[in-house]
Structure formats: C-alpha cells, structure tokens
Amino acid sequence: QQQVKQSPQSLIVQKGGIPIINCAYENTAFDYFPWYQQFPGKGPALLIAIRPDVSEKKEGRFTISFNKSAKQFSLHIMDSQPGDSATYFCAVGNAGGTSYGKLTFGQGTILTVHP
Amino acid sequence: KAGVTQTPRYLIKTRGQQVTLSCSPISGHRSVSWYQQTPGQGLQFLFEYFSETQRNKGNFPGRFSGRQFSNSRSEMNVSTLELGDSALYLCASSPGLAGGGEQYFGPGTRLTVT
Numbered sequence: 345q346q347q348v349k350q351s352p353q354s355l356i357v358q359k360g361g362i363p364i365i366n367c368a369y370e371n372t373a374f375d376y377f378p379w380y381q382q383f384p385g386k387g388p389a390l391l392i393a394i395r396p397d398v399s400e401k402k403e404g405r406f407t408i409s410f411n412k413s414a415k416q417f418s419l420h421i422m423d424s425q426p427g428d429s430a431t432y433f434c435a436v437g438n439a440g441g442t443s444y445g446k447l448t449f450g451q452g453t454i455l456t457v458h459p
Numbered sequence: 460k461a462g463v464t465q466t467p468r469y470l471i472k473t474r475g476q477q478v479t480l481s482c483s484p485i486s487g488h489r490s491v492s493w494y495q496q497t498p499g500q501g502l503q504f505l506f507e508y509f510s511e512t513q514r515n516k517g518n519f520p521g522r523f524s525g526r527q528f529s530n531s532r533s534e535m536n537v538s539t540l541e542l543g544d545s546a547l548y549l550c551a552s553s554p555g556l557a558g559g560g561e562q563y564f565g566p567g568t569r570l571t572v573t
Contacts, residue, residue, distance in 0.1 A: 376560035387463075387549050387564035388502070433502065439560035445492050445507030445553060446515045447562060452501060 346428050347371060350434050350450025357424055365453045366418045368458075376438040377410065378447070379419045380410035382431045392419070395439065424457045431455070461486065463552045463565035471571045480535040480568045482550035484531050490514075490555030491533040492562060493560055495524060496547040505548075509555045537570075545572045 349368045357363045367377075378393035394401045394408040394417065401408045407420040421428055431454050435447040464483045472478050484491050492515075493505040504517040508527035525535040537544055547569050551562035 350474075378561065385566075387566045390561055390563060393561060435502075438562055444514070444560070445490050445509065445555070445562075446504045446517070447492070447494075447502075447551075448504065449502040 347448050348436055348450040349432060350453060351453070352453060354456070356393050356456045356458065359425060361424050361457070362422050363428075363455055363457075364418055365432055365434070365455070366416060367436075367450050368414075368416045369436045370415065371436070372415065374438060376437040376439040377408070378416050378435050378437070379406070379408065379447075380433045380435065382433065382452075388433060403444055421455075423431040424455075426457045426459050429455055462552060463563055465548075465550055465565040465568050468566065469571075471573060472540050473573055474540055475544060476540050477536060478540060478564060478570060479536045480550075482533045482535075482552075483550055483563060484533070484550075484552030485499060488552040488554050488563075489531055489552055490541065490553040491527060492551045492553065493533070493535050494521075494549045494551065494564075495547055496567070497545075500548070505535065506513075527539045533556050540572045543569065546570060 379391045380388035381391050382388040392403045392406045405422040410417045431452045433452050434450040437447040466481045490509045492507040494532045507515040511527045522538045527533045547567040548565045549567045553562045
C-alpha cells in the first residue's frame with residue numbers, strides 16, 4: 345500500500361520558473377509534512393515542514409501549500425535557480441505519539457533547472 | 460552544532476557476511492532513525508531508537524537490527540548479507556520529543572554487497 349504518492353517523477357524548468365511538486369497521502373492520522381532536498385552523494389536535507397493547522401508556510405523561496413480535506417500538499421519553489429537542481433522528497437509522519445520517529449516518503453521528483 | 464555523522468561512508472561486503480554501521484546524532488538529540496534508500500524502493504524506514512529503546516520498527520526482516528547507546532549514538536547491523544541489501548543506509552537525528560518531528564539526516568553509508 346503506497347501511503348504517499350508524489351508527482352511528477354521529473355520536472356524541467358527554466359531559471360526563474362516556479363516548479364510545483366505534489367504529494368497525496370491516505371492516512372488522516374499524519375500530522376507532520378516535511379519536504380527534503382537531496383543532492384547526489386548526500387543525505388536528504390530538511391527544507392521546510394508544515395503541520396495541518398495551517399494551509400500555507402513560506403521559508404525563503406520555498407512554500408508549502410496544504411489542503412487537509414483533499415489530503416494533499418505541495419512544494420513551490422519561487423525564482424528557481426540552477427542550484428536548485430536536485431531530487432525532492434515529500435514525507436508524512438507524526439510529531440508525537442507511537443509513530444514518532446518514522447517518516448514515510450514519496451518516491452521523489454528529479455528537478456532540473458536550466459540556466 | 461555538528462551535524463549527523465555516519466561511519467564508514469563506503470563498504471563493500473560479500474554475500475553471507477555481516478556488517479555494522481554507526482551513527483552519531485546531533486548533540487542533544489535523543490532519537491535516531493534508520494532508513495534504507497534504493498533506486499527501486501526509495502527511502503524506507505528501518506527502525507527508530509529513543510533513549511536506548513527501539514520505539515518503532517519498519518517492515519524489514521530480522522536480519523536487520525540496531526541498538527542505541529547511552530550517549531545516543533546508534534549502530535545498525537545486517538547479518539547474512541544478500542545482494543538486495545546493497546543500498547545507501549541513512550540515519551536521521553531528532554530531538555525525540557513530542558511536538559517536533561523534524562529529522563536531520565547524515566550523509567549515509569553506501570553498502571555494496573557482491
């Protein structure tokens with residue numbers, strides 16, 4: 345059972361464009377929704393995360409939009425740069441309770457930003 | 460603060476052998492989670508330790524085990540290695556307290572089984 349569906353698998357944009365990556369989840373018990381960025385040969389780096397009590401969160405050029413009723417959330421990268429070219433993963437988890445410490449990841453999106 | 464460190468960074472083992480990987484979390488963090496990353500299966504949760512106790516476990520066979528020490532450092536062990544165990548093994552550090560949830564990953568250990 346795929347608990348987190350991420351799309352698209354790959355994405356190509358021009359510098360300055362706004363790539364959008366989407367994730368859908370099934371279990372309404374999740375209450376923690378992070379996005380990670382991974383460069384080749386490196387571990388995933390936490391970019392931004394949101395809790396279900398807000399619909400949007402912005403940190404620098406990265407914005408998460410959250411739709412609780414649709415069980416979907418998305419990552420927007422404003423003014424994208426070639427240095428943003430990486431693989432992006434969404435994840436779901438719990439900020440407390442018995443499932444704390446376990447993240448379930450989407451399959452990843454390979455983003456390429458052309459100069 | 461120093462980040463999460465993992466040793467060794469690269470390992471080559473033969474099928475049937477066993478391997479031990481090490482993870483040192485961020486200072487003050489009490490939770491360590493382990494993940495396996497492969498091109499086919501993506502990032503999959505192995506287990507999580509908090510205060511020397513396994514608190515959560517993923518769907519991996521018993522050949523995969525771990526432990527955590529009193530200083531929060533953690534090790535994972537894979538016995539009777541199979542070719543399919545070739546992967547990047549990542550550990551993630553977290554404060555471990557309710558209300559948080561953020562996990563910070565190390566660079567990983569690349570395991571190749573031949």
